[in-house]
Amino acid sequence: MASEASPAIWTAAPPRRGAFAFASLFAMESFARALVATVVSVQAHDLLLSSQKVSVLFTCVSIAVLVSTLSLPILFRHVPRRWIYTIGIIGLIVASLAFALHTLPGQVGGMYLRNIGTATLNISLSLYILDHIRKADLVRSEPMRLTFSAASWTIGPFLGVWLYETYGAWAPQALSIASSILVLTFFWYLRLNAHPVIRAATSGPQNPLANVGRFVSQPRLRLAWFIAFGRSCFWSTFFIYGALLMIEGGLGKEASGILISLSQLVLGTAYLFGKISERTGVRKVISLSFAVAAVAAIAAGYAGTEAPILAGAFLLVGAIANSALDGVGGIPYLRSVRAHERPQMTGVYRSYVDLSDLLPSFIFSFVLLYFPLGTVFYILGALMAVVGFVAWRYLPRTM
Structure with a gap:
């Protein structure tokens, strides 16, 4: 197999791919992950029988993932990108095999x-x-990519929980494995090429701490990371504690799957918010979306397990706001990162996902020792308000 650095095969030969190709690939990949998204929380609750213990579990795993993610730029330096994507798909497949064991x-x-x-x-x-x-x-x-994935995230979470409840732990995992194989087949069919500027950048700093320092030294990247962290905190809290709220509110496991699926149905509005952003600017859409998400989260916390249906309705309002953030919230980073630093800086930027899993779970594992489940949404709402204010204050008006 030729190296990715070979311009004769992997730079010049494959055609440039457009938004449709990436949106299609992302939608297929999303379905493979969406099938397991709600099952992870439900199965963890079945094994541990406690929301607080589930928080501790997610915290511990998130710490390990964060350390590994910050080291990924080293992998990108030595391994062709097409093989790294392939390794990622294999990781999803092996993860499904592990989940199917239904053991801690x-x-x-x-x-x-x-x-x-x-x-x-x-x-x-x-x-x-x-x-x-x-x-x-x-x-x-970017909004097109999120819109294409809406069907995957609408069908996947409920279907995964239904398969789990009806046929057992192996059923959603088997379908996820089949979907992952389809994703890998389509990916290799696309023959995506890496830009020569990116390959030439391997002489840059590869030490994870050096990459973090370089990232933090750039104000635009710090701001982009904070915005991404805020929107990701909403989804990580929604997926874990929204599902648990349905269960502890007495509505059952399938209700948690329905809630997650309904929340993803609104991802189709991402394309609409993209159009709005073209006219009004990304800054206004991001700031207003965080404000709406903040109010919705606080209202959901007030309803709590005493009124789980009402709480779920408020969370869905927040999901609509967050779909706007999914559509345009990544644009500040994509427009700010320098071409020659993309592999290193993207590895650091991606840490927002791991920290949005780690920090809320860590905080909530202590909060839930003394306060009811709805309290986590009060904390989430406060965070959304802070991020929205920072985005409004510091994002360029022209963005």
């Missing part, structure tokens, strides 16, 4: 491998998008 060790291993696999896929895809899509077109291509 299998749960821990599955969570770690699933998160690492997702990290490698997200970083690889982000780099490919930066290679193939002009920065001026990102405000259209």
